[in-house]
Amino acid sequence: MKLAPALLLLLVAALFVAACGDNDDGSDAIATETPNLFPSQPVPQQQPDPAQAIDATLTEPVDGVIEVALSDILFSPNNLHVPLGDTVTIRLTNNDPATHTIRIAGIDGRYDTEDDAFVPTIDSGAVEELTLDGATAGTFTFRCDLHPGSMGGVIVVD
Ligand SMILES: [Cu+2]
Numbered sequence: 796m797k798l799a800p801a802l803l804l805l806l807v808a809a810l811f812v813a814a815c816g817d818n819d820d821g822s823d824a825i826a827t828e829t830p831n832l833f834p835s836q837p838v839p840q841q842q843p844d845p846a847q848a849i850d851a852t853l854t855e856p857v858d859g860v861i862e863v864a865l866s867d868i869l870f871s872p873n874n875l876h877v878p879l880g881d882t883v884t885i886r887l888t889n890n891d892p893a894t895h896t897i898r899i900a901g902i903d904g905r906y907d908t909e910d911d912a913f914v915p916t917i918d919s920g921a922v923e924e925l926t927l928d929g930a931t932a933g934t935f936t937f938r939c940d941l942h943p944g945s946m947g948g949v950i951v952v953d
Pocket residue numbers: 868894895896939940941942946
């Protein structure tokens with residue numbers, strides 16, 4: 796019987812946390828240093844159509860890394876596989892004279908929202924990395940913010 800008050804407190808604390816996590820506007824989202832494609836929102840929403848034709852075959856990570864070239868205003872490859880539960884780094888090499896970016900729409904299926912994973916600047920000749928946590932199954936669309944009409948692709952998590 797001595798445990799009963801402590802258990803009650805734990806229950807109250809759990810309910811409080813659940814209520815806070817229910818916030819639809821996402822204002823209580825936890826910021827992390829590494830961009831995280833998959834915050835706590837569990838159901839991926841409909842994604843934007845990718846601007847670029849998608850490769851016929853999925854590209855698998857090798858030792859946790861997928862190499863992607865940015866060449867001729869295209870992502871190559873652009874059909875990328877993140878095994879569910881794995882952490883995968885997308886390594887982006889910009890072979891173009893132009894600057895590029897990468898932005899993944901995230902679970903909400905919208906660009907320019909707080910659940911996006913992105914690299915804001917990939918200079919000509921630069922190599923940048925974006926590390927993704929494949930916590931939620933789904934197909935997620937990405938684009939280049941500077942060439943949104945021509946550069947795009949998908950990340951398939953399963
Ligand atoms: Cu671009």
